[in-house]
Amino acid sequence: MSSETILHGQTTEAIHVHEDHADHGHHHEESFLTKYIFCQDHKMIAKQFLITGIIWAIIGGLFSVLFRLQLGYPDMSFPVLEDVFGRWAKGGRISNEFYYALVTMHGTILVFFVLTAGLSGTFANLLIPLQIGARDMASGFLNMLSYWFFFLASVVMFASLFIQTGPAAGGWTIYPPLSALGQASEGSKLGMDFWLISMALFIVSSLLGGLNYISTILNLRTKGMSMTRMPLTMWAIFFTAVLGVLSFPVLLSGAVLLLFDRNLGTSFYLSEIVVKGEILPNEGGSAILFQHLFWFLGHPEVYIILLPAMGMVSEIMSVNSRKPIFGYLAMVGSLFAITILAFLVWAHHMFVTGLNPFLGAFFVLLTLLIAVPSAIKVFNWLTTLWRGNIRLTPAMLFAIGFVSLFISGGLTGIFLGNSTLDIHLHDTYFVVAHFHIVMGVASFFGMFAGVYHWFPKMYSRYLNNTMAYIHFWVTLVGAYLIFWPMHYQGLAGLPRRYTDFSNWQSFNQFAGMNRFISTVAMIVFAVQLLFVFNFFYSIFKGRKVQSQNPWGANTLEWTTPITPGHGNWPGEIPEVHRWAYDYGKDGREFIAQVEPVGADESKH
Amino acid sequence: MSGYFILAILALAFVVTFQIAKASEYVSVLKGEEKTFKQNNRINAFLFIVFLVLGLIAAWWCNSMYYGKTLLAQPAASDHGEKIDFMLLLTIAVTGVVFLLTQILLFWFAYKYQYTEKRKAYFFAHDNKLELLWTVVPAIFLTVLVGFGLFYWFKITGDAPKNSQVVEITGKQFNWMIRYPGKDNVLGRKNYRLTDASSGNALGVDWEDGASHDDIEATEMHLVVNKPVHLVINAQDVIHDVGLVHFRLKMDAVPGIPTTIWFTPKYTTTQMKEITGNKDFVYEISCDQVCGTGHYSMRGVIIVETQEDYDTWMASQKPQYVTVKETATPSTPVPDSTTVTKVAAANKPIAQLN
Numbered sequence: 001m002s003s004e005t006i007l008h009g010q011t012t013e014a015i016h017v018h019e020d021h022a023d024h025g026h027h028h029e030e031s032f033l034t035k036y037i038f039c040q041d042h043k044m045i046a047k048q049f050l051i052t053g054i055i056w057a058i059i060g061g062l063f064s065v066l067f068r069l070q071l072g073y074p075d076m077s078f079p080v081l082e083d084v085f086g087r088w089a090k091g092g093r094i095s096n097e098f099y100y101a102l103v104t105m106h107g108t109i110l111v112f113f114v115l116t117a118g119l120s121g122t123f124a125n126l127l128i129p130l131q132i133g134a135r136d137m138a139s140g141f142l143n144m145l146s147y148w149f150f151f152l153a154s155v156v157m158f159a160s161l162f163i164q165t166g167p168a169a170g171g172w173t174i175y176p177p178l179s180a181l182g183q184a185s186e187g188s189k190l191g192m193d194f195w196l197i198s199m200a201l202f203i204v205s206s207l208l209g210g211l212n213y214i215s216t217i218l219n220l221r222t223k224g225m226s227m228t229r230m231p232l233t234m235w236a237i238f239f240t241a242v243l244g245v246l247s248f249p250v251l252l253s254g255a256v257l258l259l260f261d262r263n264l265g266t267s268f269y270l271s272e273i274v275v276k277g278e279i280l281p282n283e284g285g286s287a288i289l290f291q292h293l294f295w296f297l298g299h300p301e302v303y304i305i306l307l308p309a310m311g312m313v314s315e316i317m318s319v320n321s322r323k324p325i326f327g328y329l330a331m332v333g334s335l336f337a338i339t340i341l342a343f344l345v346w347a348h349h350m351f352v353t354g355l356n357p358f359l360g361a362f363f364v365l366l367t368l369l370i371a372v373p374s375a376i377k378v379f380n381w382l383t384t385l386w387r388g389n390i391r392l393t394p395a396m397l398f399a400i401g402f403v404s405l406f407i408s409g410g411l412t413g414i415f416l417g418n419s420t421l422d423i424h425l426h427d428t429y430f431v432v433a434h435f436h437i438v439m440g441v442a443s444f445f446g447m448f449a450g451v452y453h454w455f456p457k458m459y460s461r462y463l464n465n466t467m468a469y470i471h472f473w474v475t476l477v478g479a480y481l482i483f484w485p486m487h488y489q490g491l492a493g494l495p496r497r498y499t500d501f502s503n504w505q506s507f508n509q510f511a512g513m514n515r516f517i518s519t520v521a522m523i524v525f526a527v528q529l530l531f532v533f534n535f536f537y538s539i540f541k542g543r544k545v546q547s548q549n550p551w552g553a554n555t556l557e558w559t560t561p562i563t564p565g566h567g568n569w570p571g572e573i574p575e576v577h578r579w580a581y582d583y584g585k586d587g588r589e590f591i592a593q594v595e596p597v598g599a600d601e602s603k604h
Numbered sequence: 605m606s607g608y609f610i611l612a613i614l615a616l617a618f619v620v621t622f623q624i625a626k627a628s629e630y631v632s633v634l635k636g637e638e639k640t641f642k643q644n645n646r647i648n649a650f651l652f653i654v655f656l657v658l659g660l661i662a663a664w665w666c667n668s669m670y671y672g673k674t675l676l677a678q679p680a681a682s683d684h685g686e687k688i689d690f691m692l693l694l695t696i697a698v699t700g701v702v703f704l705l706t707q708i709l710l711f712w713f714a715y716k717y718q719y720t721e722k723r724k725a726y727f728f729a730h731d732n733k734l735e736l737l738w739t740v741v742p743a744i745f746l747t748v749l750v751g752f753g754l755f756y757w758f759k760i761t762g763d764a765p766k767n768s769q770v771v772e773i774t775g776k777q778f779n780w781m782i783r784y785p786g787k788d789n790v791l792g793r794k795n796y797r798l799t800d801a802s803s804g805n806a807l808g809v810d811w812e813d814g815a816s817h818d819d820i821e822a823t824e825m826h827l828v829v830n831k832p833v834h835l836v837i838n839a840q841d842v843i844h845d846v847g848l849v850h851f852r853l854k855m856d857a858v859p860g861i862p863t864t865i866w867f868t869p870k871y872t873t874t875q876m877k878e879i880t881g882n883k884d885f886v887y888e889i890s891c892d893q894v895c896g897t898g899h900y901s902m903r904g905v906i907i908v909e910t911q912e913d914y915d916t917w918m919a920s921q922k923p924q925y926v927t928v929k930e931t932a933t934p935s936t937p938v939p940d941s942t943t944v945t946k947v948a949a950a951n952k953p954i955a956q957l958n
Contacts, residue, residue, distance in 0.1 A: 080608075096897040171894045177859055178842040178895060184777065185896045271860030272796040274808065275841040276777070279797055287843055287858050321717070322725040330735050352845065353856045354863035357761035361754050368746045375742040376735070378706055383734065385713040387726035391641075392648040392718065400652070400714050407706045411699040414746075418753035420760065421695060424688045424852040427845065427892040465632070465644065466625035473651065480659065485666055491674040491692075493849035495892045498900035506849050506888050509673045526614060530621065537622075543629060584725035 038148075040140030041566055046126035047458060048147050050451070052154060053118020054532055060109035065525050067102040070094040072518025074500055074511075088166070097186050099499040100169040104187065105161065107172030108195070110440065112202055113157070115305040117150050119447045120244070123308055124213045124237045126454060130557035131231050133222025133574060135567040138215040142208050149205035153198045160194035168195035171497060173298065176269040176290050180261045183275045193262065196255045203252045206244050213241035222556070224576035228332075229593070231555050231580040232325060235332050236311020239339040240304050247300040247343070254293030261285070288353055295346035302439050303342045307335060309446020310377065310406075313399040315580075316453050317381060319553045320396035321388030322589065324581035327380045334373035341370045351419040352426050360419050367417035374410050378403065389584070393551070394468035395453035401476045402445040408480075409438025412487065430490020433483045441479040448472075451535070456550050460563045461542030467534040471527055478524035482517050489513065554580050554592045642719070649718035656711035675849065678880050681887070681908075682867040685852035687756040694752060698745055760853075764866035768834035771825060773889075774807055775837075775844030775857040778898030780889055781807055784820040786923060791836065792816020799840070804928040808840075811925060821924040825889070825906045827869050828914045834866045844902065845893035850876070854892050869908045876908075 039045060069078065070093070077092030088098040125143065129136050137143045160167040169187020170178040174195065182189040217238045221230070260266040261282075269290045270282035318325040325331060347355060347363045381403050390396065412434040415421050425431065448471070455463050494507050501507040549558040556576070560568050574594040582591040586602055632640035671677055680686045717723070772783040772791055785791045792815040799808035809816045827833050837846050839857035846865070847854040855865040877885045889904030909917070 096900075100894070100897060100899075169897075175843055175893070181842070184842050273841055273859050274776070274796055274799045277799075277801060279799060283860075286861065288861065324727065324729040326728060327730045327735050329730070352854050354858060354861060357757060360761075361757065364753060364757070365750055368750050371746055372739060372743050375738055379734075379738040382706065382709050382713065383728070385710070385717060387728065388713075388717045389719050389723045389725040390645075390649070390714060390717050392645050392714070397648060400710065403710055404707060407703065407710070411703055414699055414749065415692070415695050418691070418695065418749060420688055420691050420753045420756040423760065423854060424685075424692070426854060427847075464625045464629055466628045467621065469644070469648065470621065470625075473655075477655070480662075484663065485670065488666070488670040488674050491676055493675055493847070493890075495847060495890050497894045500900050503901060504888060504890070504903065505882075505884055505886050506890070513670070530618065533618070533622070534625075543633070581729065584727045586727075587724065 040144045042125045042129050042137050045147050046122050049121030053114050056113040061525050063102045063106040068518040068521045072515045101166045104169050115443050133556050134220035137212050146205050146209035153201035156198035160191045163190050165189040167191040196259050203248045206248050210241040210244040222573045229579045232314040233311040236307045239335050240307045243300045243304050247297040251297035295349045299346040300342040305443045309443045312450040313402045316395045316399045316449050320391045322583050323388040326383035334376045337373040351422045364419045395449045397472045398445045398449035405442040427496050428490040429486045429494045433486035437483050456545045459539050460545050463538045471531045474527040481520045552590050645719050649715045652711045652714045680852050682851035684760045684867045688852040764834040765832045768832040770834050772836040776840040777896050778902040780904035782822045782825045786818030790815040792819050817925040818923045820921045827908045829872045832868045837863045842895050843893050844891045844895050847890040847892035872908045
C-alpha cells in the first residue's frame with residue numbers, strides 16, 4: 001500500500017462528482033487567467049489575500065528578527081548582513097537608518113498588510129458567502145478590484161524597500177514634521193512618498209472590500225438566515241467592515257494632506273520649523289492635527305484587526321467545546337459596543353501631546369469603558385468552555401491561546417488607558433508589550449485558528465497535525481517569553497525605538513534580557529516558517545478531507561461539497577431554520593442550521 | 605562562516621521535524637484516527653496545565669529577577685511621581701487578581717473538560733444573572749480606577765504654583781537646549797526666523813525684547829530640590845518628547861506649539877545616589893518620541909541640588925545676550941539696549957502667558 005493511499009483512501013470520485021454541477025446555468029470555460037489571476041470567485045480571492053498576507057508576514061517577521069539582532073547583540077557583528085544589505089549593515093552591524101527603516105516597515109507591514117488585508121481579506125471573503133448562504137459576494141468585480149488594489153499597494157510598498165534613501169523610517173505612525181521633511185531623515189525622502197501612495201491604494205482596496213462585505217451580509221442572506229441567526233464570525237466581520245469604511249477615509253485625508261505638505265508647499269502640519277539650521281517658511285499648521293486624523297483611523301484599526309479574530313475564536317470555541325457559545329446576544333452586543341467605542345477613544349494615544357486635560361478625562365472614561373464589553377467576552381468564552389466536551393484540535397488550541405493573550409494584553413490596556421499612568425508609561429516598552437500581545441500575537445492566534453479550522457474548506461485537505469502542535473506550543477510559550485519580560489523594561493521607563501541603550505545610566509541594565517528576548521524571537525520566527533511550510537506542503541500533499549463536515553459544525557459552509565465550485569452549492573441554496581449554535585442540545589451532538597426545528601424540541 | 609553553519613543546522617532541524625510529522629500522520633491513520641485523536645487530546649490538555657503551572661512559576665521568577673531593575677524598586681523623585689506610583693500599584697493589584705482568576709479558569713477548564721466519550725457537553729446558552737454579574741462587577745472596579753486616575757490627572761495637569769521656577773527646554777535633532785529666565789523671571793520673546801546657531805542664537809531669541817537680556821542658556825538643567833519647577837517645552841524641527849523617567853513624567857515637544865509641565869523634585873542628585881545605591885546615578889532626560897536616526901542618543905541631564913549649590917552655579921553663568929554682544933562682529937550689529945527696553949515693555953513676556 002503506497003503512502004498516498006494510506007492518507008487519502010479511495011474516495012476521489014465522490015469528491016469530484018459535484019464539479020459537473022457547480023456551474024449549472026451559466027457554464028463557462030475557465031482559463032488560468034480567470035481562475036487564478038483575475039478571479040471573481042470569493043474563495044479564490046480569499047486565497048489570494050491569504051497567500052499575499054503570508055508572504056508579507058514572512059518579510060515583516062524577518063525585519064523584526066533583524067532589528068532584534070541589533071537590540072540583543074549590540075556588540076556583535078554579523079558579516080553576512082553586510083553581504084546582503086551592503087551599506088545598510090556596514091561592518092556587519094545594522095546602521096541606525098536601517099534600524100529605523102526596519103522598525104517602521106515591520107509595523108506598517110504587520111498592521112496593515114498582514115493583520116488587516118491578510119486577516120479580514122481572507123476570512124471575510126472566504127466565510128461571508130459560505131456562512132450566510134450566498135453564491136458569491138454582492139459584487140464579484142469590486143471584490144476582484146479590492147484584491148488588485150491591495151496587490152498594487154503591496155508592489156509600491158515593496159518597491160520602497162529598494163530605494164537609494166530607503167523606505168519610510170519615522171515609525172508606522174509617520175508623525176509629521178519628521179515624515180514631512182526630507183531634511184530631517186533619509187526615510188522621509190522618496191520612501192515616504194511611496195509609503196503614502198501605497199497606503200492610499202491600500203485604503204481604496206479596504207473600502208472596496210468593506211462596502212462589499214457590508215452589502216453582502218445585509219442583502220444576500222439565504223432564506224431563514226435572520227441577522228440574529230448568523231454565526232458570530234459574520235457579526236464580527238460585519239462590524240469590522242463598518243469600522244473600516246467609516247475610519248479609513250480619515251486616514252486617506254491625513255495622508256493626502258501630508259503629501260501636499262511634502263510636495264506642494266502647504267502648511268497643514270508644519271509651523272515655525274528650523275531643521276538642520278534651515279529656516280522653513282511654513283507657519284500656522286499643526287503637527288497635532290495629523291495625530292488626530294491618524295488615530296481616528298489608528299484606534300479603530302486595532303479593532304479592525306482584533307474583531308475578526310474574536311469572531312472566529314467564538315465560532316471555533318463553540319464547535320470544539322460541543323456547546324453553544326455562551327450569551328450569543330451579549331457577544332453581539334459587546335461587539336457592537338466595542339465598535340461604537342472604537343470611534344470615541346482615539347485621543348488616548350495623545351495624552352502627552354499637550355492635549356487639553358479636561359478633554360483627556362473623557363477619553364480616559366471612554367477608553368476604560370471598553371474593558372466592560374471585553375470582560376463580557378472573556379467570561380462568556382470561559383463559560384463556553386465550562387462543562388464542555390473539548391476537542392483540542394489545532395484550531396481550538398489557538399482559540400484558547402487567543403483568550404489567554406487577549407486577557408494578558410487587555411489588562412495592560414487598563415494601565416495605559418488611564419492618563420495618569422500613561423504619563424509615565426507612554427512610549428515605553430510597556431506599550432510595546434501591551435499592543436504586541438493584545439493586537440499582534442492575539443490576532444495572529446485568531447488568524448491561525450481560522451486557517452487551521454477552515455483549511456479543509458479552502459483546499460479540501462488537512463494541515464499536518466504534528467507540525468501544528470509544535471507551531472502552537474512554541475508560539476504560545478515564545479510569545480509570553482518575549483513580551484512578558486518587556487513589561488519590566490517598560491516599568492523601568494525604557495523608551496521605544498532606541499537602537500542602543502548603552503549610553504544611558506537609567507536604561508542600560510537589560511542587556512541580558514534583550515539577548516534572551518532576541519533569541520526567543522528568532523526561534524519563534526523559525527517555527528512560523530515551519531507553519532508556512534506546512535501550509536504550502538499541505539495544499540498539495542496534505543491528508544484529503546473525506547467527509548463533508550469534518551468538525552461536526554452547524555454552519556452552512558459545511559453543507560457545501562468538499563470542494564465547492566463557483567456558486568458554492570450545486571443545487572438550491574439551503575434554507576436556514578435555526579441559529580448556528582445548537583450543540584449538545586436534547587442529547588444530540590450537533591444540529592445543523594439547515595435542519596428544521598422539530599415539534600418536540602426544547603427551547604433555549 | 606558560523607552564520608551558514610547555523611543555517612545548515614536549522615535546515616536539518618526542519619527536515620527532521622517534517623519527516624517526524626509526516627511519519628506520525630501515517631501512523632495515526634494506520635492506528636485509527638479516533639485513537640490518535642484521543643491520545644493527542646490528552647497530551648494537549650495536560651500540556652495546558654503544565655503551561656499554567658510553569659508559566660506562573662516563571663512569572664514569579666521573572667519578577668524576582670527584574671523587580672529590582674525597574675523603577676518600582678526606588679521611590680519616585682517628584683510629588684507627581686508618588687501619585688503615579690500609587691496609581692500603578694493599585695492597578696497592578698486589581699488587574700493582577702483578574703489575571704490570575706481568568707488564566708487559571710481558562711487553562712483549568714481546558715484540562716478538566718477535555719473530551720471523553722462518557723461526558724455529554726452541557727447545553728448552556730445563556731444566563732442573564734451571570735451576564736449581569738460580569739457586566740456590573742468590572743464596571744465597579746473600573747469606576748474606582750477611573751476615579752483615582754482622573755483625580756490625580758487633574759492634580760498633575762493643573763496649574764503650576766505661583767512660586768515655580770520657570771525653565772525652558774527646547775528639543776532639536778538630537779539634543780536638548782535649556783534656557784533660564786534670569787533675574788526678572790521672564791523668558792525673552794522668541795522668533796524662529798531669527799534662529800542662527802553660528803551667531804550664538806541657537807534658540808531664535810529676539811534680542812529686541814529686553815526680557816531676553818538676562819536669560820541664561822545652558823546644556824544641563826539645574827533644579828532646586830523641593831521647589832516647584834515649571835517647564836516650558838518647545839521643539840525646533842520635529843516632535844520630540846521630554847521624558848523624565850525618575851520623576852515619572854513626560855510631555856511632547858511640538859514645533860510651533862509650546863507645551864508645559866510642572867513638578868517638584870524631592871531628592872537631590874546626591875540623595876538619589878544614596879537611595880539607589882548607584883554612585884553614577886544621574887537624572888536623565890530622554891527623548892520619548894521617535895525623532896530620526898539619532899533618537900536613541902538624545903540625552904539630557906538634570907542636576908537637582910540645594911538652593912545654595914544652585915545659586916553658586918547660577919552666579920557662574922553669563923547671560924547669552926552678553927556673550928553674543930561680546931563676540932559680535934561689526935557685520936552683525938546688536939541693537940542698542942536703550943531702544944530694546946522700550947520695545948520689550950510693549951510686548952507681553954512669554955512666561956506670564958503660562
